[in-house]
Amino acid sequence: MKILIVDDFSTMRRIVKNLLRDLGFTNTHEADDGLTALPMLETGNFDFLVTDWNMPGMTGFDLLKTCRADPKLKDIPILMVTAEAKREQIVAAAQAGVNGYIVKPFTAAVLKEKIDKIFERLEQK
Amino acid sequence: MALNSPGEQTSEFEQILKESTSELIQKVESGNLSDAVNLIQRINDERNRNLYLEVGRLTRALHDAITNFHIDVGVASPATEEMSKMANATDRLNYVIKMTQDAANQTMDKVDESAPVADRLRDQAGALRKDWARLVRREMKPEEFRELYRRIDDFLRETEEQSDSLSGNFNEIILAQGYQDLTGQVLVKVISLVQEIEENLVNLVCMAGQVDKISGITHDDSDREKPEAHAPEGPIINAEERVDVVSGQDEVDDLLSSLGF
Numbered sequence: 001m002k003i004l005i006v007d008d009f010s011t012m013r014r015i016v017k018n019l020l021r022d023l024g025f026t027n028t029h030e031a032d033d034g035l036t037a038l039p040m041l042e043t044g045n046f047d048f049l050v051t052d053w054n055m056p057g058m059t060g061f062d063l064l065k066t067c068r069a070d071p072k073l074k075d076i077p078i079l080m081v082t083a084e085a086k087r088e089q090i091v092a093a094a095q096a097g098v099n100g101y102i103v104k105p106f107t108a109a110v111l112k113e114k115i116d117k118i119f120e121r122l123e124q125k
Numbered sequence: 126m127a128l129n130s131p132g133e134q135t136s137e138f139e140q141i142l143k144e145s146t147s148e149l150i151q152k153v154e155s156g157n158l159s160d161a162v163n164l165i166q167r168i169n170d171e172r173n174r175n176l177y178l179e180v181g182r183l184t185r186a187l188h189d190a191i192t193n194f195h196i197d198v199g200v201a202s203p204a205t206e207e208m209s210k211m212a213n214a215t216d217r218l219n220y221v222i223k224m225t226q227d228a229a230n231q232t233m234d235k236v237d238e239s240a241p242v243a244d245r246l247r248d249q250a251g252a253l254r255k256d257w258a259r260l261v262r263r264e265m266k267p268e269e270f271r272e273l274y275r276r277i278d279d280f281l282r283e284t285e286e287q288s289d290s291l292s293g294n295f296n297e298i299i300l301a302q303g304y305q306d307l308t309g310q311v312l313v314k315v316i317s318l319v320q321e322i323e324e325n326l327v328n329l330v331c332m333a334g335q336v337d338k339i340s341g342i343t344h345d346d347s348d349r350e351k352p353e354a355h356a357p358e359g360p361i362i363n364a365e366e367r368v369d370v371v372s373g374q375d376e377v378d379d380l381l382s383s384l385g386f
Contacts, residue, residue, distance in 0.1 A: 009226070010226070010230075011226055011229040011230060011233070014229075014230070014233055015233070018233070018237075053357050054357035054358075054359055059357055061355060061357070083359055083360040083361075084357055084358060084359075085360075085361050085364065085370045085371050085372075085377075086358065086361075086369055086370050086371075087369055087370065087371060087380060088355065088369065089355050089357075090371065090377055090380055090381065091380070091384065092355045094381055094384050094386060101377055101381060102374065102377070103371065103373065103374055103377050104360070106374065110374050
């Protein structure tokens, strides 16, 4: 399972990377905003995207919408891990096709639960 | 920096305006048009005089504010060029980002170093316990026992060493939290600068309001920038006081499941 972690703060990328490693996902790659993430997603054959919302360049929300509009990336599971906590934002992300939404600060258990749920759902399809 | 209260001149002008208005009506009604026109001229002159006064005052206050915030003669480092308070505040906040990032990385480095040590100790202890159980059950041959004897000795020595390295790492993790004191001090300084700027801005806005009043300028708010839909806001500082935000993961989950997620 090849995973791309997108966050503008290197410490947060490291935290997510470490948590994913503990969950058994070792093939992780990093990008610091949507603009650097997109070309990686286009060519990298990623299976899963974990992204922050608030980033310079291109936000995670725009990255989400761009992926869903891209025939190659429209089905990639996307988990948002963000400090953005407005109800309208969560609704907007859901409508844009996000697969999971985690608000920071979060725990390892929450990350595991959401990832399990996303893949459980994908298997049902 | 205290800006002068702009109230007095205006009330003087308002006073003159009020007094002159009834006089003006009187003159017009009694047919004394030439006096009435002269009176209008006087009101106008008075208005201009007050306007110049207020604009002058506003300009001076603006100038004072700019001087005050842009020149922070480097007391701490006289060798460097004069640095504006704003630039200084920006540097200070960047310093906070750097300090917190360094501390987070140091802490994670030490945890990354420690976790495999703990894993190794657990694995070794687990393996030894299995063999120890065989010994207790008297299932062990003498040569196996000699081997176990040596491994226990190694394990105890290694445990001692590794515990030292673990407690060293724990101490470094504690020390890495020292950023909190330093960034706290820096943030307190920036907070007081922001408060000072806010006070000064409020004063400037009051003064500009007097100019608007005398000159009869009204402002159209319709071209004010509307916040972009779903624009990121960052962490919510006052979640308890707001109804438009969720207060945790449980509420996110509830909201999403209400949407059929």
